[in-house]
Amino acid sequence: MNKNWLLTKEAFDALLGWLDPNREVAGQKYDDIRRRLITIFSCRGCAEPEDLADETINRVANKLSAIKSSYVGDPARYFYGVANKVHLEYRRRKPVPDLPPPPSYDENIEKESECLERCMQKLSLENRTLLIEYYQDEKQAKINHRKRLAEHLGIAINALRIRACRVRASLQECVTNCLHEAIA
Numbered sequence: 001m002n003k004n005w006l007l008t009k010e011a012f013d014a015l016l017g018w019l020d021p022n023r024e025v026a027g028q029k030y031d032d033i034r035r036r037l038i039t040i041f042s043c044r045g046c047a048e049p050e051d052l053a054d055e056t057i058n059r060v061a062n063k064l065s066a067i068k069s070s071y072v073g074d075p076a077r078y079f080y081g082v083a084n085k086v087h088l089e090y091r092r093r094k095p096v097p098d099l100p101p102p103p104s105y106d107e108n109i110e111k112e113s114e115c116l117e118r119c120m121q122k123l124s125l126e127n128r129t130l131l132i133e134y135y136q137d138e139k140q141a142k143i144n145h146r147k148r149l150a151e152h153l154g155i156a157i158n159a160l161r162i163r164a165c166r167v168r169a170s171l172q173e174c175v176t177n178c179l180h181e182a183i184a
Contacts, residue, residue: 011061018068019075033057033076037083043165044087045172052090056083115178119171127167134164 007015019033020026034053041049059082071078120128130149137145150160 007058007061011064014064014068015057015061018064029076033079036076037079039162039166040080040083041087041090042169043162045169046087046090052083052086056086059086111179111182112175115175115182116171118178119174122174123167123171130164131167131171134160 016023016026016030019029034057037053037056038049041052046052056079060079067078120131123131133149134146136142146160147157150157153160155163
């Protein structure tokens with residue numbers, strides 16, 4: 001990450017001015033963009049989604065004087081494009097831990113199943129039910145089932161996807177930690 005450039009008050013004010021002339025609306029847009037960036041990085045399995053979201057915002061603010069006059073469209077889209085580049089850089093520098101050789105195939109499946117069961121039990125009943133329901137069916141039946149599930153929960157389909165992504169990410173982290181403990 002480029003920690004050399006920090007977001008100053010002037011740069012932040014300029015960024016808000018670019019998002020919307022109305023300061024209150026601009027603040028809301030900023031919060032929405034930052035929250036979406038954190039969600040994007042979380043769903044991509046990043047260990048530090050808040051830091052990556054802040055780095056993305058800093059980069060956009062740093063480039064603002066060069067792009068403000070020529071950029072056309074929703075500023076949020078520019079943030080998401082920069083986020084993709086930040087994510088690629090994050091993936092390149094992410095260290096690969098030294099792990100012992102994996103156990104045999106049969107042992108691996110058994111340990112994964114045990115860890116998955118253990119981690120599923122740690123989820124709240126609501127989140128456990130959500131995951132089970134969300135990953136039911138295939139093809140068109142899956143699409144239809146997810147629409148009904150979103151309607152039942154009283155949320156938009158995109159909100160359902162995000163919620164499922166967050167629960168799945170926490171489950172995946174739990175299973176990974178459990179497998180590391182089993183190997184060690």
